[in-house]
Amino acid sequence: MARFFSDSQLDAMARHFDLHGYLRVEHALTADQICRLDQAVDRHIQEYPDDWMELSDSFREAIDVLPHTSAFDEVLESPLMIEILRTILGDNLTFEEFAIMLRNPTANLNEIKGWHRDIVRDYERRQEIFAVSVMWYLTDVSPTDHCFCIVPESHNRLIDLNPCDVANDSGVDLIGPAGTAVLFHARAIHNARLKKNSTQRRTLQAYFSNRLDQRTNEWTSIPPRLYQKCDPTLPPYFYAKWNVTNIQDGVGKRPADIAPGLPMTEVIKEVQRRGKLQMKADGPTSA
Ligand SMILES: O=C(O)CCC(=O)C(=O)O
Numbered sequence: 001m002a003r004f005f006s007d008s009q010l011d012a013m014a015r016h017f018d019l020h021g022y023l024r025v026e027h028a029l030t031a032d033q034i035c036r037l038d039q040a041v042d043r044h045i046q047e048y049p050d051d052w053m054e055l056s057d058s059f060r061e062a063i064d065v066l067p068h069t070s071a072f073d074e075v076l077e078s079p080l081m082i083e084i085l086r087t088i089l090g091d092n093l094t095f096e097e098f099a100i101m102l103r104n105p106t107a108n109l110n111e112i113k114g115w116h117r118d119i120v121r122d123y124e125r126r127q128e129i130f131a132v133s134v135m136w137y138l139t140d141v142s143p144t145d146h147c148f149c150i151v152p153e154s155h156n157r158l159i160d161l162n163p164c165d166v167a168n169d170s171g172v173d174l175i176g177p178a179g180t181a182v183l184f185h186a187r188a189i190h191n192a193r194l195k196k197n198s199t200q201r202r203t204l205q206a207y208f209s210n211r212l213d214q215r216t217n218e219w220t221s222i223p224p225r226l227y228q229k230c231d232p233t234l235p236p237y238f239y240a241k242w243n244v245t246n247i248q249d250g251v252g253k254r255p256a257d258i259a260p261g262l263p264m265t266e267v268i269k270e271v272q273r274r275g276k277l278q279m280k281a282d283g284p285t286s287a
Contacts, residue, residue: 021155021188028181040071056112094211103146103201115163118186120250121275123282129187131209138202155185164283211237217252
């Protein structure tokens with residue numbers, strides 16, 4: 001099987017990820033892929049308007065996309081990315097979640113989530129976060145565009161840092177051309193840095209974890225097309241969580257007290273709202 005990286009390159013990438021909590025990979029998508037995927041995003045917006053959540057002025061997201069289209073399978077199964085993820089997570093590497101994210105131009109530069117860790121918002125439970133996220137840029141993210149930013153080492157050496165104590169202008173901005181992918185540890189503190197003259201930023205985002213851990217979310221369905229696949233080039237348990245109902249207690253789980261008929265997009269908004277309240281209740285510690 002063709003390889004994208006040498007062992008020493010993979011080793012260097014895994015060490016960078018381990019130390020800093022993130023890794024930036026340019027040319028993770030080809031120009032053809034970017035074009036195809038961008039068109040698939042347009043189609044999804046047109047055909048499934050009800051699947052999109054408006055989380056803030058800038059932030060629109062669709063999180064249960066895979067049952068409707070196979071257009072994004074090539075991203076999840078990208079051999080280049082799987083080579084890197086396998087080095088980080090080993091052969092127990094498994095897929096968790098996929099979303100399309102839009103960051104629209106806005107004059108309201110307050111970001112809804114603020115600095116946070118993913119999956120579990122409760123500061124006391126930060127040690128329970130193990131997943132790895134990959135964000136692929138479908139548009140150029142220049143210094144004047146809305147960008148993903150991260151506090152290096154906050155997944156590990158700085159694990160005791162409370163997101164509420166992180167100043168607005170802290171962290172590292174991860175800019176890059178379309179086709180760039182950013183991997184980050186879900187435990188690393190991160191945010192979106194909104195810019196007043198930004199163009200629309202389009203990203204695809206997936207989460208991966210260890211198949212032996214609880215599932216991190218119940219928002220992304222994994223359809224038969226994927227879990228019935230027999231592809232020896234994929235990690236052996238890649239879609240193994242398609243029927244796992246044991247969900248980690250956090251922003252990926254439907255709270256027990258929510259009305260059963262509420263659409264998933266509304267449930268997610270409510271879960272995010274509660275996550276924010278939880279973070280407010282936790283901090284700041286150094287004030
Ligand atoms: O839009 C961004 O860059 C931030 C994304 C984010 O906060 C997240 O993935 O949890």
